[in-house]
Amino acid sequence: MRSDLSERLLFLRSFVAHPRRVGAVLPTSGRAVADMLAMADVPAARLVVELGAGTGSHTGPLLRRMAPDARLVAFEIDPAMADALRAKLPDPRLTVVTGSAEDVAEVLGDERPEVVVSALPFTSLPHGLGRRILERTAQVLAPGGALLVLQYSPLIARDLGRLFASVQRRVSPLNVPPAVLYACRDPRPGAPGAPR
Numbered sequence: 001m002r003s004d005l006s007e008r009l010l011f012l013r014s015f016v017a018h019p020r021r022v023g024a025v026l027p028t029s030g031r032a033v034a035d036m037l038a039m040a041d042v043p044a045a046r047l048v049v050e051l052g053a054g055t056g057s058h059t060g061p062l063l064r065r066m067a068p069d070a071r072l073v074a075f076e077i078d079p080a081m082a083d084a085l086r087a088k089l090p091d092p093r094l095t096v097v098t099g100s101a102e103d104v105a106e107v108l109g110d111e112r113p114e115v116v117v118s119a120l121p122f123t124s125l126p127h128g129l130g131r132r133i134l135e136r137t138a139q140v141l142a143p144g145g146a147l148l149v150l151q152y153s154p155l156i157a158r159d160l161g162r163l164f165a166s167v168q169r170r171v172s173p174l175n176v177p178p179a180v181l182y183a184c185r186d187p188r189p190g191a192p193g194a195p196r
């Protein structure tokens with residue numbers, strides 16, 4: 001209970017300092033996280049990547065669903081939240097990268113995640129950044145892999161449709177505010193993010 005409160009305060013402090021970068025006043029609800037993770041085969045993944053881990057709303061549930069020998073690389077740009085996440089989840093399968101999701105290709109090298117999970121606020125990030133992150137993510141995704149995206153605005157749908165041949169959508173109505181969830185597969189050949 002106390003740690004829940006301190007996480008919410010940490011999240012809120014980060015929002016007050018960087019409202020457009022954090023994009024929400026509260027972490028994602030457990031219900032929306034469960035709805036989102038049900039859209040991909042997380043237990044079968046060897047490598048999972050999380051973009052914008054925050055205080056770990058998705059990180060703990062991902063680790064609980066993942067195989068004992070799978071790995072999770074979580075990007076979080078806010079050093080205080082990244083440190084808190086490492087302290088909260090000392091799981092050997094987890095690597096928390098304090099840095100931008102924009103560097104996903106450089107950090108992963110030749111590795112290809114089967115599942116990428118993002119709650120980044122794409123529509124409020126600095127101009128062009130959200131699009132670059134999506135393109136680079138499409139580029140690193142394993143063949144047959146899925147990018148799961150949580151958004152509060154439907155504006156991202158056009159970019160997702162431009163980059164991926166298959167975009168499945170559902171709404172998680174009990175989150176505050178209601179969350180729109182996307183599962184994106186099959187990067188379009190020739191699109192900026194298509195695998196080389």
Ligand SMILES: C[S@@+](CC[C@H](N)C(=O)[O-])C[C@H]1O[C@@H](n2cnc3c(N)ncnc32)[C@H](O)[C@@H]1O
Nearest residue numbers: 021022027028052053054057076077100101119
């Ligand atoms: C809406 S919050 C989501 C946090 C958490 N995943 C959740 O669902 O509660 C967005 C998070 O993305 C982080 N973030 C924003 N831009 C980022 C970037 N370029 N790279 C990595 N993390 C970023 C913010 O610091 C914030 O923690």
